[in-house]
Amino acid sequence: MQEAYVTGVSTRKVSRITEELCGTQFSKDQISRMARALDEELDRWRQRPLGKDYPYLVIDARYEYIREDGQIASEGVLTVEGINSDGYRQVIGVSMAPGEDATSWGEIFRALIDRGLAPDTVVCATSDDHQGLREALRRYFPHAGWQRCQPHYQKNAAFKVLRKDRGEVHNQLRDVFAAPDREEAQRRALQMIEHWSGRVPEFAEWLEETIEQTLTVFHLPKQHRVRLRTTNNLEKLHQEVKRRTRVVRIFPNRRSCLRLVSALAMEQSDEWLTGPRYLTMMEPEPVEEKEEALQPVA
Numbered sequence: 001m002q003e004a005y006v007t008g009v010s011t012r013k014v015s016r017i018t019e020e021l022c023g024t025q026f027s028k029d030q031i032s033r034m035a036r037a038l039d040e041e042l043d044r045w046r047q048r049p050l051g052k053d054y055p056y057l058v059i060d061a062r063y064e065y066i067r068e069d070g071q072i073a074s075e076g077v078l079t080v081e082g083i084n085s086d087g088y089r090q091v092i093g094v095s096m097a098p099g100e101d102a103t104s105w106g107e108i109f110r111a112l113i114d115r116g117l118a119p120d121t122v123v124c125a126t127s128d129d130h131q132g133l134r135e136a137l138r139r140y141f142p143h144a145g146w147q148r149c150q151p152h153y154q155k156n157a158a159f160k161v162l163r164k165d166r167g168e169v170h171n172q173l174r175d176v177f178a179a180p181d182r183e184e185a186q187r188r189a190l191q192m193i194e195h196w197s198g199r200v201p202e203f204a205e206w207l208e209e210t211i212e213q214t215l216t217v218f219h220l221p222k223q224h225r226v227r228l229r230t231t232n233n234l235e236k237l238h239q240e241v242k243r244r245t246r247v248v249r250i251f252p253n254r255r256s257c258l259r260l261v262s263a264l265a266m267e268q269s270d271e272w273l274t275g276p277r278y279l280t281m282m283e284p285e286p287v288e289e290k291e292e293a294l295q296p297v298a
Contacts (some may be wrong), residue, residue: 034278042262053121054082060234065250069253087279091265105136128152148213149231160203
């Protein structure tokens, strides 16, 4: 019954299945109590010590509907994936929060540090552009570089131009991101800014202010860049979470949502640890804290 619950079968359906297979009827409350027996194991997993360094973090959030005090609210599921010094992935943080402000992210980062993650060993964190998340990263991992997710950036850019121009913007950004090194990426970015400065000045100004945030991966070893430039890897986990939580639709409380998401995250984390090595690790170059300003093309 616990396994059926974790795989996304509702308590009502579990009750019908057990009655059909076992000849015994279990109430929804009985099944819910059995599901809560998972909590102790999941709590230990979420609070486990982190015995290795994690030079790379990938951070993302998704939202689920929770019923609290008779009201239905959207609550954030905050997830942190770590790539350890051996090159293997793990889910190292799962938490629930009302939103993605600096306090919420700060609590999960503080918990990671308390469990053994040394702040000065984090080289780069990849995420979407959330102000609260960035503030928390600067506070708890001040020496880590921040990589803005490139696909998310492309989507953000597309909404700043007319629909007819979106394909051109997408291709230009893809060309910037595919550059062989940082210097060439900056050169292509400057060309793009100049191209749009006469057509859509507001868009060109936005590019000038933000595009450096997407180029942090050029400080990393070349073979690491493709996998650290996006949050896609973690979003695949969230897609699986969505597939399972769609059955529930509205969780009766925050704890029940955290139970299901944690069980799925633990399962995925175990598969990553026993599967192929995600990255071949070497000593990455430290990411400079000071952002380099784009200089005009000669």
